[in-house]
Amino acid sequence: MLKTANILYAIIMLLFLSACGINSDIMFRSPKGEHQNKKSQYYEIVNPDSLPKEREEDYRLTVDDRLTLTVSPNDGKQIIESVTGTGDQTASNGNIFRNMEYTIRTDGYARLPLISDIHLSGLTIKQAEDSLRKYYSEYYIDPFIIIKVVNKRVIVFPGGGGDAKVIYLKNNNTRLMEVLAEAGGLATRGKSKSVKLMRFVDNKRIIIPIDLSTLDGLAYADIIVQGNDYIYVEPHPRVVREALQQATPFLSFVTSILLLLNYFK
Template identity: 45%
Template sequence: MKHLFYLFLIIAFTSCNINSNLMFKNIDNSDIVVKDSIPMTPEESYRMSVNDRFSFELYPQDGEQIVENTGQTQLSTKSLDYTIRPDGKAELPVIGDVHLAGLTIEACEDTLEYYFSFTHQNPFVQVKVLNKRVIVFPGNGGEAKVVNLINENTTLMEVLAMAGGIAERGKAKSIKILRAVEDHREVYEIDLSTIDGLAYTDMVIQANDYIYIAPTKEITRGVLREVTPLIGIITSSLAIITIFSKL
């Protein structure tokens, strides 16, 4: 009986470590989690930010060579990429430092066309952001993945597929999307465990979103994992004490 009491104490002591890796738990009566009015498409275009890497192509004459295929070469290549520094500027050939942080891609193209107009006739610029990505936690610890958004308007279902789907422990009914909005992150909670969840599979994912799939709690396995080594130590200690007590 005494041994059972000690075992109960061990389990109670170690249980605080079980499932301690779970993240983003809901706070009671929290108003930061949005379950209704989830935006299916971006409310505004992506804005370039500090540390973004991008490339651009520059064509003269409003890009007429793209349409007419005149054989001229563009004045810049995709192989070159540039980074927006902490001051919000990027150093570009010919025109030097240009402030780009906070601009949409369209506004960035207009800005570069303006600056290059001083050195080239009727420039046409195409900009591509190279590091648009999201972080996906599929539901198993230690399996987080960074997914690059190669295409515009990439959907939630596409991102989950690129991340390998929902993990074995993942709860399809508890998927959180944490999105940067101004100076905070809004949390959208989605349930894909039923057919009704199809309404949200086409939700457009934005760069820098976090997608967190809550894992199923492992109570029994967690207790065994925590308690087994201690039981082994106690059993060995009791065996040694018993042996010496008989000497």
């Protein structure tokens, strides 16, 4: 009788220990007793209504941005001629540095042809184009400048293990719903009422909790996402299923021991 009690006690302890690993894959759990506008050293939880639905300012270049640069003299005349097929072969080859990639270093500078290092971090694309136009005017007549950022991306966790995706933004006005759609939508396990948009602002992440489970969520579906945003959909906890998965090996082991003990009794 005592042996049986000890075995049952061991089973209970094993189940308790296995429960510690249940739903351990869920990240970014909200602290207990949270409230709106909660602040810490690393993050701030804000009300989604405080987030502008439209972009308030143009995207600003930052460290590790990869840029493509197109320089065309005569105010872009050669670009038009290359598209329409007019002009001679020399004119069609008049685009300089077209679509070559350059990276903004950690010091905020990028090395570009002819003008060497130039500080671009913190500038909007228009400001950067205007600045480069002045530099390249020393080498070309009326240079037409086009800058594109090719690695603006958003990381999406749709609510299922192994389903995370990196979505590259193709334009400056990409909406939250577009990004979720491009990521394949919410996973089966994802909680539509618990979507967290995480954005880096003033050296910390602001956390915007969004509820998309009802039609009221349409008020936030058109929020414009920005490069380096995180979109995290909290998954539904699977307590029973994961508890069984965790406990099955232990139960099999204990069952085998009990069978052996019963056999040699």
